[in-house]
Amino acid sequence: MTSRGPATELSRDEARYIAIAAALPADGFPTVTAALAHLHIVQLDGISTLARAHQLTLTARVPESTITTVDDSLNNSSLPIAFDYPAHALSLVPITDWPLWAFRRRATRRHPQYPDRHARSALLDQITREGPLPIRRLRGDTESGAGWDWGPAKTAVEMLLWAGELASTRRNAGRRLFDLAERCLPAEYLTDQKSDDACLSQLLGHAGQALGVATADDLADYLRIPTPVTARLLPATRLTPVRVPGWEPAWADPDALARMPQPRRDPVFLGPFDNLIWHRPRVQRLFGFTQVLEAYKPAARRQHGYYVCPLLADGRLIGRADLARRGETLTILQAGLEPGPGPDAAHHFAHACRTLAAATGRSHVAFGTDATDPATAATLKSALDDVL
Template identity: 35%
Template sequence: MIEVRRPKDLARLRRLALSAQGLLQRQPFGSGLAGARRAISHMGYVQIDTISVVERAHHHVLHSRVPGFEPAMVDRMLRNRDIFEYWSHAAAFLPIDDFRFSLPYKQAIKSGQTHWYRSPDRKLMAELLARIRFDGPLRSRDLETGTSKQAGWWDWKPAKKALEQLYMEGDLMVSDRDGFQKTYDLTERVLPAHVNTELPSIEEFAEHLIDQQLRCHGLVSLKGLTYLRRNTALRKAVKAQVSDRLAEGALEQAQVNGGDVFLMEAGAFESPLPRLNNRVKILSPFDNTVIQRDRLKALFQYDYQIECYVPEAKRQYGYFCLPLLYRDEFIGRMDCKAHRKIRLLEIKSLHLEPHSHDQDAVISALVDAVGQFRQFQNCDSVTLTQVYPKQLTQAVCSALEALG
C-alpha cells in the first residue's frame, strides 16, 4: 500500500489521473475526426446531455481533448458506425467495439428489470417493431407530430415509451441523429457485420470494466469501477478479480491521507508522466474527469455540484457552472450562457478559489481559455457580470478586454 500524504505524492496521483484522461497533452488522441474517434475509444464513453446553455456535454468533452473537433463529427461517427448510442452509467456514445458489453443490461431490461418504465406495452412494441421492419427507420419526430394519417394508429406518449423500451432492450438502435432528433432502426440493420455480439460472461464483463477504468482514469477506487451499476453479481466479480490482481502483483493500492484507497497498475505511480502545462481547461459538468464527485473530492479536494437540479434560491455558483482546471488543480468554476442569436457568450459569474499559483498567470491562462471557448460556442463577444472574490474584478475584466 502506497501511503500518499506528502503534497508531491498527491500531485503525482493527480498527474496520473489527468494524463490518463487526456487533459495534460496538447494532442493526446490526435486531432479532428480521427482524434475524436480515438478519444471515445480510450475513454470508454462520452455522456450525452440535453442541456444547451452552452455547447452540449458530448461535444464539450471532446472539444476539451481533441484539437480541431467539430460537433458534426459525433453524428458522422454515429453514421459511420464508429460509435453507438446506449446506456453506460447514463445515456452515452460508446465505442462500437464495446458493443457486446451493452448486452447484459439489455438482457436484464428484457427480462423485467425496470429502466424508465414499468409494465411496458408489449402489443404496441410489437406493432412499432413490425412497422420499422417493413417500412424502414423511424424518426423520433414521426411520433411527435401525431398528425400523419400513416402514423395515426398510435398515441404519442405510449408510442414514445414503447420505442424507448425497444431501444433499451436492444431490438432497436439509434442509426442516425439530427441534433436531438433520433432515428431508430432494427439492430441487425444498424450493427456492422464484424462486431462481436456474443454475450460476455460475468467474468469477461468484470475484466473489461477493470481494464477500461484503469486505462481511462489511471487510478480508480473499487466503488468507482462499477460506478452507478446496480448489478450485484458484476460487483462481486469485479471485487474478486481485483483481489486476484493485487495478490499477483499486477495492481497496487494508494491511500490518500489515510482515507480513500485507489487502485492502479503496478509501477504506474513511478512511471514517466507528461509535464504539467499552464493552460486552463474549461470542462463540462459531465466531463469524465469530474463525474465521480467522491473521487474528485478525494484526489483534487474539489467539492463540486452541478446546480441546474438545485432550486434557484439555493444555488451557490449558478445554473450550469463549469469546472476550471489549471495545471493539476481545480481553481474555480464559471457559470455562463451562449446567446447564439446575437453570438454573445455571457459569463454570469466567475468564482476563483484560493490556490498557490501566480494570480496573473492564472488570469492570463483563463482569458486564453475563454477566447477558445467563445469560438467553440460560435460567439463573437464576451460579457462578464460578477467575479468572486470581488477584488479580482478589475484584473479579470481588463484581461478580457483583449478578446474584443
C-alpha cells in the same frame, strides 16, 4: 486470479496527476473516434445553454475541434462510430464496445418494464417499414413530448434500446434516430456471447484506463454497476493495486503508472458532465473541490449558477464559471476563483475562455452584470483583454 506483487505507493499529488493525464492527455487525441476509444463512455445531456455535454467533453480532448466538427464526426461518418447506451447515464459508447454491454442487455430483458411481445412487434414493425425514426414519431399523439415524461411508448423504446433490439447511432437536428440494431451496426459486433463477468472485467479495464487511478467505488460509478461486484472482479482485470494516503484500496492502469505524468499544461473549462468530474466523491478526494450541478435546482437555491464549468489549471481545479452562449458571445454569468489560486489564475481563466469560445463558435467573450465581485472582475477582464 492473477498473482500480483506489493501494491505501488503513490502520493496524493501523483494520484491526481495520473488521473488528470488519463482523462485529459496533454496532447489530446487526433480525432473524435480516438477520444471515444480512450474514454469508452461520454455522457449525453439535453441542456444546451452553452453546448451539449458530449460536445464539451470531446472538444476539450480533440485540439482545434468545435462543437460542429464533433457532431459532424458522429453523424456524418461513412460508418457509425458510436451508439447511445445507458452506460454511465445515457452516453455515447464506441461501436466496438457493443459486445461488452451484453450483460446489461440481458438484464434489461428481465426488467419488469421490458415491453410485451405485442408492444415490441408494433414498434419494431413500424421502424422496419419506415426506417430510422425520432422518438416523437414513435410515441404518437397521446404522450407528452417532454424528455422527462416516460409514457408507455417512450418506455418501450428505451427498453428496446437498452436490450439491444434498437440502436441509435445518428442524430437529425440533435434528435436521436432509432433503428433496428442489425440494420445500423456492423454485423461483426452484434453478439451477446460474452458472459457477464467477462464483459464486466474488460469494461473495468477500460474504466481504469480512462480514470488512471481509482477506487472500486470510482470504477463502479463509471459503469454504474454495484461496488461489491466491482471489488470481486478487480483481481481478474488488467489493473494493478496501488496505495494512496487517505484512500480506500485503489487500482491503477499499468500504462498510466509507467508514465508518471506531470500536470496538464493548458487550462481548460470542464463541462459539468465531464468524465474527470462526474463522480463527486472522487473530485473531492483528488482536488479538495466541491463539485455541484445546480442546473436542476430552483434558481433561488443555486450558489454558483445554472451551467457551471470548473476550471482545471496547473493540476488543480482553481475556479468555476457559469457560462452561456448569447448570440456570438460567450457570456460569463457568474465566476469565482478558489482560495489561493496562484498568481497566474486570471491568465489561466482568460486562456480557457478563449479556448472555449473557439470550440463553441463564439467570436466574443463578455461578463454579465454582477458576474463576480468588482476586484475579481477587474482582474479577470484585464486578463481577457490581454489574450483576446
